[in-house]
Amino acid sequence: MLDVLARSPRPHNQPIPFVHTHMPRPTHQFPAAPHAGPIDLHSHLLPGIDDGCEHFEQTLETITKLQRAGFVGSVCTSHVFPEVYPVNTPLFLQEQTAELQRQLQKYNVNYAVWPGGELRLFDGVIAYLKEHGVPTLGESNCVLTEFWPDEDPDEWPEWIDDTFQWLILNNYQPILAHPERITNSEELPHRLQRLRHRGVWLQGNARCMTGEDGYHADMWVRRFLQDDIYDIIALDTHNPDTLESRLDGLVMIAHEFSVDTLHRLTIDAPRRALANRSQPHTASNDITRAG
Numbered sequence: 329m330l331d332v333l334a335r336s337p338r339p340h341n342q343p344i345p346f347v348h349t350h351m352p353r354p355t356h357q358f359p360a361a362p363h364a365g366p367i368d369l370h371s372h373l374l375p376g377i378d379d380g381c382e383h384f385e386q387t388l389e390t391i392t393k394l395q396r397a398g399f400v401g402s403v404c405t406s407h408v409f410p411e412v413y414p415v416n417t418p419l420f421l422q423e424q425t426a427e428l429q430r431q432l433q434k435y436n437v438n439y440a441v442w443p444g445g446e447l448r449l450f451d452g453v454i455a456y457l458k459e460h461g462v463p464t465l466g467e468s469n470c471v472l473t474e475f476w477p478d479e480d481p482d483e484w485p486e487w488i489d490d491t492f493q494w495l496i497l498n499n500y501q502p503i504l505a506h507p508e509r510i511t512n513s514e515e516l517p518h519r520l521q522r523l524r525h526r527g528v529w530l531q532g533n534a535r536c537m538t539g540e541d542g543y544h545a546d547m548w549v550r551r552f553l554q555d556d557i558y559d560i561i562a563l564d565t566h567n568p569d570t571l572e573s574r575l576d577g578l579v580m581i582a583h584e585f586s587v588d589t590l591h592r593l594t595i596d597a598p599r600r601a602l603a604n605r606s607q608p609h610t611a612s613n614d615i616t617r618a619g
């Protein structure tokens with residue numbers, strides 16, 4: 329019945345019916361956010377389950393480097409994309425994060441980890457969430473999402489807006505990861521402003537500051553920082569070899585913008601996200617299309 333509601337054609341500007349969904353039952357106790365220090369809200373630390381760290385030794389080396397840079401914790405946002413990583417359900421990622429926490433305790437590593445996921449948006453993702461639950465970040469209602477156009481840089485399918493709308497109506501707080509990397513379309517700023525108006529948060533990747541993610545990401549990340557549309561900056565940590573350039577991006581943000589900006593987006597903002605458990609007040613319930 330609920331799948332039918334989600335998939336039925338409906339006229340534009342009609343709200344999606346409110347549907348209660350479920351979160352995976354917590355299997356483990358995860359820590360509260362430490363009082364100080366940056367937190368990486370977007371990371372691929374869990375060993376051997378996506379394109380991030382390949383084994384525990386790499387995870388340990390990455391965390392050691394993060395600690396040296398001042399980080400006190402990471403949300404483990406492995407890819408949730410059933411076409412490529414069918415095993416990575418929200419519940420499986422919770423269990424894997426609990427196992428990583430046990431291993432860190434065994435090696436006396438004082439570093440907080442929380443479960444999560446980086447949810448790929450695709451046509452049919454709402455049905456997937458109804459079946460498997462929503463990969464929220466820690467105990468918050470935040471959901472980290474990503475989207476990539478297939479070929480056309482102007483592509484912006486309506487199921488993107490439908491998915492965000494469905495999440496918001498079900499009391500989740502959607503976050504769109506690295507919007508500066510999505511496309512070089514000139515429509516991008518307009519579309520992001522529309523998403524923000526509806527209540528979607530934006531998470532920028534620090535490394536885009538270095539130019540290593542291409543010219544357009546380099547240009548967009550500076551423009552979006554200047555326009556102050558990011559809610560969070562994260563590292564999108566993958567492994568120890570690529571961590572340095574991601575950390576360089578943080579230094580560049582501090583130099584080109586301000587230390588206050590950096591602290592607000594990497595220290596305050598992740599705590600705000602992890603503590604967020606209520607319906608966003610800025611969300612508009614209409615479904616007027618972006619772009």
Ligand SMILES: [Fe+2]
Pocket residue numbers: 370371372446564
């Ligand atoms: Fe990622």
